[in-house]
Amino acid sequence: MWRVGIDVGGTFTDLYAVDSGTGAACTGKVLTTPQNRVLGVISAISQAGLSPEDIDLLVHGTTTGTNALIERSFPPAAMITTEGFRDVLEIGRMHREHLYRPYQTKPEPLIRRRNRFVLEERVNARGAVEIPVDPVELEPIIDVLRKRDIQSVAVCLINSYANPANEKAVAELLRKALPDISITMSSDVKPVFREHSRFSTTAVRAVLLPVMATYFERLEIALREKGFKGRLMILKSNGGMMSVEQARTRVEELVESGPAGGIGYASRISDMTGQTKIIHTDVGGTSFDTSVVEDGQGLITREYEIEFDIPVAVPMLDIRSVGAGGGSIGWIDEGGSLRVGPMSAGSEPGPACYGRGGNCPTVTDANLVLGRLSSDLSGKFRLDVDAARQAVGTIAEQLGISIEDCAEGMVRIATEAMAQAVKIVLASRGRDPRDYALASFGGAGPMHACAVASALQTPKVIVPHYSGVASAHGATYLNLKHDEEMFYFTVLSEAALDQVAKQFEQLKARASTALLDQGAANRDVSISHVMRMRYAGQTFEVDVSVPERTITAKELGAIAEAFHQTHKQEFGVRSEDFPIEIVALGVTAEAPIVDAAENSAAPVPEGQGDPSERDVYFAGDWSKALVYGPNTILPGQAIAGPAVVEDAHSCIILPPGWTARADDFRNIIMEEQA
Template identity: 55%
Template sequence: MWRVGIDVGGTFTDLFAWNEQDNNYKTAKVLTTKDDRSRGVLQSIEAAGIGFGDISLLMHGTTTATNALIERDFPDAAFITTEGFRDTIEIGRQHRKALYDPYQTKPKPLIRRRHRFALDERMAVDGKVRRPLDVEAANKIAATIAERGIKAVGIGFINAYVNSEHEQQMRDILLEHVPDAHVVISAETRPIFREHPRFVTTAIRACLMPVMTIYFDRLSTSLSEKGFTGTLLILKSNGGVMGAENAKDRPEELIESGPAGGVAYASYLARTTGFGNIIHTDVGGTSFDASIVENGGGLITRNYELEWEVPVSVPMLDIHSVGAGGGSIGWVDDGGSLRVGPRSAGSEPGPACYGRGGLEPTITDANLVLGRLDPTLSNKFSLDVEAAEAAIDKLAEKIGLTRLQAAEGMIKISCETMAQAVKGVVVERARDPRDFVLASFGGAGPMHACFVAQAMNIPKVIIPGQAGVASAFGATAMNVRHDVEAFHYADLGTVSVDALNEIYEQLEVEARERLARDSVPADKIEIGRTAQMRYVGQTYEVDVSIRSGKIGQDHLSEIAEAFHAAHRQEYGVSSDDFPIAFVALGVVATGALTEAPIFNFASSAKAEGSEARSRKVYFEGEWVDAILKNAAEILTGETIRGPALIEYHDSIAVLPPRCDGEVDPHGNLLVSISN
């Protein structure tokens, strides 16, 4: 039986699959079907030549949730909150993205103001009812929502994280008026304090539930009609997977579903190469993703923002994304400066060289013009060189440059944008990029990896043998995972250990129930504990690992020391002068799947008829002879000196002058970077 990983990107849908009996593997790459992304999933399986009935596990990373939110492409939803908090999700925290920009505007609200309702009720911070729910007003609001035909509603009352009685009461009233509505409450979505991220995350769940329910139902039906009888698992933003039914109920956990597979592949590389600290980067058709894998695992954040002041308050891999990919479009701004992205040609119409109607110059067109892409993509795809040149010429004429200057300028600007994304994830976590290696994924990743590493002074780049389908590969190496959390504020010095033990026990019960819903056997479940902690008076927390088993009074000093260490790791300092407080408790529940085998993608012998080849490539203002090799022709330990082009099945690695690469025993190209 086959374990299949599929990643649906903005331009391509990628597949990597391995046979659980003999560890044979297959790959496929097809254009993403934007009108119905589930069709691309089926097409990729068919392109790989795998029978649907031969699939045991289908691990699916999807950008459907993210795209729906960014494009505001979902049915109208409603939001009900406490009187005085109607505009919280729009006002936000009154932060400014750019301090001195008088023209900046806030993102479009997820839920229109006319569909946001305020209700007289009040729960105190200690969970006691200060003002009961106005039942008459609640019924009027529910009737209005029913009249408007709205079928998705979020409910977020102030202080509901300590007592959800009023939210549950409002939900019951709503369901009496609209029995088939998707109704979500903040106490179940995010039972943590701070109303803005809690309300926004609840609104996101409400907006996405109809979209993702339709998508997963359509995909499941289509797979069944093709003979699929295995298990469909969906990639989550926290680095794990969950069943489709759980995914329909918790769509806010899918925001980074696609990039999460890349982080999993970086963790796989850490396990197989010995490089424990890796900066994972993934360049697709529309975006560039960057994140850190440290000590073999991805870093988690709770401060993710979909857009400025649109927080998603769930545990997520700390991934920074920018609009820079193979389809990113070059343009000239009002000041006459050359810019690239974030707008992308995507898969429809795609870059000009695709011959699908695209007329604007993209990064892919620029690489083709500079000789870094083979016009036949090794006899897999025919690229229109003349169309690419015509698109670049129009841009060059606007800015007063030659064709080659404009094309190389586009590449440099795009790579600098990628480098800034790397800087964002590394520097904000107080890490030194020189202590990491950069792993480059995605069809366009290996073409730009060395330039990004040079910009960030990263000494070494890893280009895996399956870089072009890395996120799909990573999907097959992931475990089922659920994060469950609860608010609990208490000073460490006065905390009740009985309360800690009781809350952790309740969280573990809920986590096991979620895993059981995903059909994880009890003997495959692993539970880890965490706590969000801070010095008293701080407005931010750090994650601290907490021991398993019963917590006693004598364990509190151990917890304190773990907090100090975590604080030093994140911020470089710690203090014994300030008291410590718990803010929230959590568990990480994992359902362990069979671990992915260690694949060897290296060649064992020279291909017959292979010989040294070269091609003229434009680097640093001049044409130079670059070595041209097929990855299948390179043996383990062989050194390739730049300038060079290495052709893989799904990507092309570009080694600039003065950068040398060597193939390790697993088929990864290790490139030493020279500035």
């Protein structure tokens, strides 16, 4: 039986599959079908030569939820909140995205103001109900919801993290009156303080519930019609997976579902190479994604924003994305300067060279003009060089430069955007890029990896064997993963440790049950505990790992020191002058979904033939570059740039001054010569 990972991106849908018995592997890459992404999933399975009835496990990463949020392509939802808090989604955190841009505007709220309603109820910060919910006050709101055909309602009452009684009362009344709509309570989504992040995250769940329900229904029907009888699992933003049944309700955890598989592959690369610090990068047709992996684990954030001041405050891999991919469009701004992205040609119509009706110059067109891509795209389909030159020529003429120089300029601008995205991730987490290796994934990633590494002064680039389908590959061996958290506020030195232990047990029981309900074996479940902590007076926290048992008073000093060290690593400072506060407790439960023996790497077949040669444009001139086919670089073999290494789903560009070698796992390790 086959274990299959599928990643649906903006331009391509990738597939990686491994036979659980023999270790044999196969891959697939097809154009994404944006009008119905399920069609691309079925097409990828077919292209790989697989029969759905032979698939035992299918792990699916999807950008459907992310796209719906960015495009605002979801049915109208409503919010019911406490009187005086109707505009929390718009007011936000009272800060500016660009300090010196006077005419900036904030993104449109996920729920329109006309669909946000208030109740005269109140729970205080200690959890006492001061004003209970009046059912009569809710009746006219229900009438409006019914008339406007609202499909989903977010119930976001102030201080519900301390006591959800009023939220539960509202939700119960709504369910009785409107049984066909989805009800989401903020106390279920994020039972911790700070109303803006709690309300925003609840709004994300509310608007995505009908979108993802429709998508998963279509996906399951299509798979069943093709004979699929295995387990369907969905990638989560925290680097794990969950059942499709749970994914239907916890939709806010799907925002970075697609790139999450790549983090899993980066963790595997860390084990293979012994490189403990890795910058994960993934360049597809539409975007560039980057994150940091340390000691085999992706860094987690609770401050992710879909757009400026629209947070999704659940534990997520700290992934940053910019509009810089193969389909990113080159254009000239009002000042006459060359720009690239964030607009993308996507899969429809795609780059001009695809011959699907596109006529805008893209990064893929530029690479084809420069000779860095083969005109047959490694055998997938024929690229139109003349169409690419014509498209790039439209802006080269306006700039008064050659087509080749314009194409190289486009590539350099896209590469710099990628490097800047990496710098933002590293700087925000207090990391130095010179301490890391850059792991390059995606069909277009290895084409730009050396240039990105040079801009970052990163000494080493790693291109794994399945880099072109990395997220799909990584999806096949991620664990089931579930997070739970609870508000708990106190000064660390004054913590009631018996109460802390009791709350951790409650969280542990909920998280373990969630995994067991998804098919995990009790013996395989592991639990990790964290305290979210800060210096008194701060408005942000860091997660500090604590023992998975009852904490004693003697251990508080060690926990305080762990907090100081974590704060120093993240922000560059520590202080003994301020009390340390706990603001929340959290647990993460994990369990493998397949046996460790099934995760062994399949043997890589050797390629055939000597390298060929073609002209490639570097630094303003054409150079003769050796072109190596798939798997033709043997373990231990070294090559020097300029060179091109092509395989079925990606292309490595080795510029002059760089060398590359293959390790025992057929990963390509590239380094710039001093």
